[in-house]
Amino acid sequence: MxxxxxxxxxxxxxxxxxxxxxxxxxDNAATSQTPQQVIDAIVDYYQNYNANIHRGVHTLSQEATDKYEQARLKIQKHFNAAKSYEIIFTSGTTHSINLVANGFSSLIKKGDEVIVSAMEHHSNIVPWQMLCERTGAVLKVIPMNLDGELLMDVYEDLLSDKTKLVFCNHISNALGTINPIEEIIEKAHAVGAAVLIDGAQATPHLVADVQALDVDFYTCSAHKICGPTGVGMLYGKEEWLNKLPPYQGGGEMIAEVTFEKTTYADLPHKFEAGTPNICGGIAFGAALDYMNAIxxxxxxxxxxxxxxxxxxxxxxxxxxxxxxxxxxxxxxxxxxxxxxxxxxxxxxxxxxxxxxxxxxxxxxxxxxxxxxxxxxxxxxxxxxxxxxxxxxxxxxxxxxxxxx
Amino acid sequence: MPKLLIGIITCCNFVQNKAMEIKEIQEEIIDEFSMFDDWMQRYEYMIELGKSLPLIKEEFKTDDNIIKGCQSKVWVHAELEDNKLVFTADSDAIITKGIIAILIRAFSNQKPQDILDADTEFIDEIGLKEHLSPTRANGLVSMIKQLKLYAVAYQTQIEE
Missing domain, CATH: 3.90.1150.10 (Aspartate Aminotransferase, domain 1)
Known part of the structure; x- marks a missing residue:
């Protein structure tokens, strides 16, 4: 109790x-409130070890880097990802979805198909529409019934060898429906399509095991689970993250730069251009600690x-x-x-x-x-x-x- | 305040003296609202006002005349009569409609230049400031902009 x-x-x-x-x-589905434990983590960062990460040899930078990477490990453990570098820090779910949609531009061609569900947050439909506009791919929609449940038989009919990607939320923000993502993933894999699940609304209520689900990508935002705004994560299977090109160019995502050619850093840094939301990442870890303790x-x-x-x-x-x-x-x-x-x-x-x-x-x-x-x-x-x-x-x- | 009294005040609202200036009307509205003790009475009054709003004719309730707020729809129409602007409007939300009724009462039957010179601070004074906040997604801020745009357009027409 x-x-x-x-x-x-x-x-x-x-x-x-x-x-x-x-x-x-x-209004918890919009954003959750923040416990003192998470507020303390934020204050502790700015009071005691605020520094840029992954580049300084000085103590503060080392401490900040350690804490930030510890947060990544907490997220990895929470979602049961196989490797810590399969966890990419993003600014939140929208950023994660755009990262994947943008990356798929180079993996999708004219006539291919992308499937989304009818109960998406409309900001989440836009990246796929943009992807389809860029590539000439076709967007298909899984309809729902009046109870707000996806019509899984129609979904099966939509799937074909043309399907390259399926996107669906784990839980609908407007209706609260928990979608049968196990089945969605399994059926998509049967035709060779990748699956991205938006876990923004699910993460506050249940723990998704990305390996058990065998999901290719999973994303969430920290502010829905007692963490701060402006930070979230994208889980991606290593093989998929390696296939996707970098999303944004900048510091930290490069290995070597000359004016002729740049080689990109390894995962996860390839997708983490620029100075990240360091404090946010650490507080994200603190929020998971808080919720797991309950x-x-x-x-x-x-x-x-x-x-x-x-x-x-x-x-x-x-x-x-x-x-x-x-x-x-x-x-x-x-x-x-x-x-x-x-x-x-x-x-x-x-x-x-x-x-x-x-x-x-x-x-x-x-x-x-x-x-x-x-x-x-x-x-x-x-x-x-x-x-x-x-x-x-x-x-x-x-x-x-x-x-x- | 008893509901009956609210009803009586509401009925009298739109039978106002056409010669009144915007500032005078605004002060009259402030006076009326000062009679209420709490937000509930203010809201009840506003809801009543909403019901008595001079409604836009159905033929003008077109997509062109719609001001899209995020949550409630607002329609507004303006006509020039004796060099004065007469507004009619509507909304699908009753509280929004109430505020429109208050705004229109202050701005309708006025010269375009006077509408341009007028402000909306009286809304703050009657305790309904939050509804005119630019962050409130109800279409009212855009509506005020639209009222002023009509005033600009008709003022130019008069000057020509």
Whole structure:
């Protein structure tokens, strides 16, 4: 059993008031809050060993390099990657996806096919559209049903020897659906296609074992798992990372430079041009330490309880409809009240100190699919409580009475 | 404040003296809002105002007249009557509609030059500042820009 009261003590921000009310933070799918342990790691870096890494012989640089590389090892261990150099530090999921999409430009030709799912964050669709524009490849989409589940039989039909890459999120940010990525990966491999899984929404709730999954690329952002913004990771199988050309040119990614020719550094540095987010990387490691100390199994169990309770209580409200009712879903509830615009609902909930996301959640194709302008999305983390669910339900009722 | 009173004030809003200047109307709005004790009353009033907004004619509710905010859609239309600009508008979100109603009440039936010279600080004074923040994705900031653009266009027309 998690001691939620004690866990909440770790998060200074949860003590603050918003609009005169205690903050009820239910926008965890957008970004998670930061525990003191991670804040301390950030402060420690700047107070004690701030230096550029991989190049200085002085002590501070050595210390910073050690800590940064230790963080890489923590990430490797967490995702069970075979080699530490298969973990590339990036600025986050979007950067990782662009890195892969850009790299595939040289591996894909006209007429080849790239498959994405219908429930992607729309910023994640763009890199593949750009890849297809550059190469003349064709973008195919795995559709979903009204519960927000991918139609796996259609996926199978889409796959062929033309398929070069499949991209799908592990968990949908707008609907909370946990996608059957094992099956997606296995079927893609059967036709020789590579698979990139966006784990941004999954990493806070479960541990992905990249070797067990046999996934080719997996990515996540630190700020969704109690870490800072602006840092994330890309896991890539060694053979794939070697096949991809470097994404950005700059310092640290080169072995030798003359004006005639440059040879690139080995993995992972080939993909880490310039001075990285050193502090961010170290804090990313600290965030994984923090969450692992609590334990992902306990976190998942508790969040599932919150999800079930919140679903049950919200559905008692007349006129409330939940979008995303997949059997296998995480602690995200997207909903609307009939006749109420999500923006209005969000504005009033904000006045009550309740932070939810409103709008299309950067997943316009999903909103178009349901023919709605957007939804109100409450997303729960392990530090949320049933009492906060009650505050949300009361807030929704209050807003409903004001708006209708 | 009782709901009935809110209703009465709302009804009177758009029957204002056409000779009033923007600044006077803004002060009148500030006065009205000063009667409310808390945000809920202000919001309830604003929602009522939204319901009484002079609606844009359906024929003008085109994609050309749409101001896309990230979350709520806003339509606005302007016509020149006796050298004064008359605005009509709509939105799919009721709180946004309420703020539009307040803005239009201040800016409609005014000379284009006066609209150009006017500011929107009264929104701050009535405690609704957050809705006009450039970071709030509701289309209102773009709408004010659009009102001013109409004023520029018609001012040029008048001068010619």
């Amino acid at each position: 998690l001691d939620i009261k004690k866990i909440r003590e770790d998060f200074p921000i949860l003590k603050r008031q918003v609009n005169g009310k205690p903050l009820v933070y239910l 334990g992902f199994e306990e976190i998942a169990k508790y969040e599932h309880e919150l999800l079930e309770y919140a679903t049950q209580e919200l559905l008692k409200i007349e006129g409330l409809k939940i979008y995303g009712t997949a059997k296998n879903k995480t602690s995200v509830i997207s909903f609307n009240i009939e006749g109420v615009h999500p923006y209005d609902m969000g504005s009033i909930l904000d006045k009550l100190g309740i932070a939810v996301r409103t709008g299309h959640h950067c997943a316009q194709p999903i909103m178009d699919f349901f023919k709605i302008p957007g939804t109100v999305r409450a997303s729960f983390a392990f530090y949320n409580t049933k009492e906060e669910v009650d505050v949300l339900v009361q807030g929704v009722l209050k807003a409903k009475s004001m708006l209708l």
